[in-house]
Amino acid sequence: MTQEAAQGIAQGAAPEGEGGTVWRRIADELAAAIERGEYRLGDTLPASVALAERYGVHRHTVRQAFRHLADLGLVTVSRGRGTQVTTPRLPYPIGRRVSMRTNMGKLGITGTSRMLSAEIVVGEAPACTALRLKAGTPLWRVRGVSLADGVPMGTGTHWLAVERFPEFDRAYREAAGSITAAFRSYGIADYVRLSTRLAARLADEAEAELLQIAPDSAVMISTAIDALPDLTPIHLVSSVFAGERMEMVIEPFGD
């Protein structure tokens, strides 16, 4: 497309068939307005109906522009609250070792965790299988929530063998919710991320409340296994992350 054509579209001269380019132009203009500070963090962008009228396009075209801005992490689109300017998603590297706390520290963000519950459970067969333990092995089941600068990012359920990690509830609390620090208190200086499975679904009510997101927001669910450097699994964690606040980054050649 020529610059002239782009100008024409910007001026609202594009036919409906040019929708694929029009939404991009609208998105670019809104992004520029956000960058100029015309819309600030938490501000609501004009409604799609109003913007559709201004640009002389269908509101679907405006919604596509909103979606693009959401993909860039500039806005959050929700039915109830409209399209709000947001901060970009926090990158969460899924590398050799996965530590939310360390990751946030590198970005100058204060990562904190809070333990929600800790109990010893018997008979959680899938957890035993994942940790390559006999069915019926007593496991810690510890729930926690992780925050970045006070904003909830995700909530996780951790499973670990009671025999390998006696008094883990205390260790986890004393480590202020850092799994890495808790492991260190058991003499585990290094560990590796064996596997991570990621999927997306809608949040349930309890999760939405805990993560302070709108009901029926999208969450990313993660099931991950950490292991000793010799690849013996020691930690299973099933997490639910606020889809609008986090992105998982896999860069095998990154380090």
Next chain:
Amino acid sequence: MTQEAAQGIAQGAAPEGEGGTVWRRIADELAAAIERGEYRLGDTLPASVALAERYGVHRHTVRQAFRHLADLGLVTVSRGRGTQVTTPRLPYPIGRRVSMRTNMGKLGITGTSRMLSAEIVVGEAPACTALRLKAGTPLWRVRGVSLADGVPMGTGTHWLAVERFPEFDRAYREAAGSITAAFRSYGIADYVRLSTRLAARLADEAEAELLQIAPDSAVMISTAIDALPDLTPIHLVSSVFAGERMEMVIEPFGD
């Protein structure tokens, strides 16, 4: 918890405070019923209200059981259609090389792709940056949809340099929508996945229609860069996957 206690709970004897265990028991019983074939693919489970009455619990407890089954990939929960028995999510390995077609083939699933559009675009600055090209470099922007045994799994937008991939629209079509096969036609026998960024959000109307999912379903969005073995980026792809049908698997020690 003892077996006796579990029995007690199964008989509806648990106090409200035992909610954390009751939902698990309900989930286990429903999972067993699905395994026995009592509920088959596409069947709708009883409504949460009915199950809550049967177990003598709050419907939130039943919903938690549904959510757990959804996490296991046994059911899909949607507001309009209730809780339906589904197939487990298709695992999609994010490894050294990422090829949906090859992956599906290994699982005995027929992977197909369909090209939706192909155009040459100029001035897509973020795509040029990702591909380490000068701003203004002409790029192919190709849209496609991928299916597994005829079911839509995801839709992607691909960007590639026109100079490196002349007539890519034809090559992609002749390769029946396989990026790997299209690359091969340009003499690229091997490539690597440089980076993948994954996040979750709600589907927009167009995506929901294309992927044949309920409006406002959760989707996983992916932005990925493929490179030549010398790590020169050649391919940027931004994808939207049906959250209920796919899971991304990262297993660095897997091969």
